[in-house]
């Protein structure tokens with residue numbers, strides 16, 4: 001963590017958020033001025049940070065056959081999608097709504113993979129009409145349904161089966177997805193059978209094998225536990241006459257929230273290709289579905305201190321952002337760094353940063369040493385991923401605006417909701 005009293009170099013893990021003349025900036029934009037102009041809470045993203053995160057993947061890939069499908073549930077703002085589409089990304093979608101966003105942002109449907117345990121028939125139809133690259137199918141029942149839908153359209157749907165390799169991703173239980181007890185995927189022991197079912201269905205064409213073992217992985221060894229099991233499966237499929245073209249290893253690379261040292265895409269890819277070579281499977285194309293690692297540290301959430309409350313056991317800084325704007329602390333006990341936008345002199349004391357929502361779970365950060373006064377603007381770090389996308393209207397709170405900074409300019413990429421927006425669509429009885 002950067003101490004606000006030190007030389008103020010920048011935020012941990014955020015390459016494009018730094019202090020200049022004592023004020024936190026996103027690229028060339030001073031965040032105190034932005035907060036007073038646009039109000040808070042406010043999500044602020046850096047275009048250069050998105051591009052830099054993308055480059056960690058594209059540089060690591062080089063000329064190897066890898067398609068990066070941005071796991072867009074992490075941040076699905078159209079401006080973010082458009083940036084990644086421009087950079088050449090594909091997209092990993094989990095709903096018909098996300099498909100609509102990809103198409104609206106000019107994404108290439110031929111680079112879209114469709115994941116998720118509960119795809120509905122209308123979503124399958126929309127994806128087939130758009131011409132997506134592949135469906136990542138998660139159950140036998142879904143295979144049957146997809147085959148029927150595709151057949152009714154005179155098509156064959158390209159499929160991978162999402163295999164659950166039963167590996168421990170050593171991450172928070174809510175974001176661990178590759179264990180037997182999770183709802184995701186088809187157990188590795190049943191995968192061969194499921195592939196045989198798929199091969200016999202007239203509306204399907206088998207193209208790949210897929211897995212996604214969890215999120216915020218800070219160690220790459222779980223990927224290799226999964227990889228060996230998937231390569232074993234691909235050998236068995238080959239022997240059964242089922243040819244596999246691509247291997248999708250999902251998303252999950254972690255980011256630095258505090259002091260984590262997450263593995264780089266290069267470390268992951270170099271070792272994956274080494275294993276593919278060693279096992280004579282260098283013909284396989286690879287798909288990755290990173291979400292968090294492309295956007296997490298490209299954004300902050302600005303919030304203003306409303307009141308300081310010095311209670312018996314704790315000091316509280318009550319701010320205008322809440323769990324409806326940033327759910328991760330309440331949901332996962334997650335850590336987000338907190339930095340004052342304009343650090344002030346004075347004794348720092350320990351605060352819990354809490355919102356106005358009527359829930360004890362409505363906290364954003366705990367026990368942070370800060371020198372604060374009412375009216376100060378704070379930046380909650382690492383708010384580019386799983387922040388705005390999880391926002392709700394709980395307590396009839398309007399969702400915050402989103403801004404993209406590009407050099408010294410900023411663009412409002414999502415208007416702040418109004419209270420009228422919230423009441424629209426409701427009616428009382430006659």
Ligand SMILES: *Cc1c(COP(=O)(O)O)cnc(C)c1O
Nearest residue numbers: 071115215251252289290291292
């Ligand atoms: C959430 C998700 C991703 C993205 O995960 P990150 O941890 O954000 O990289 C990729 N694939 C699937 C299937 C997902 O559910």
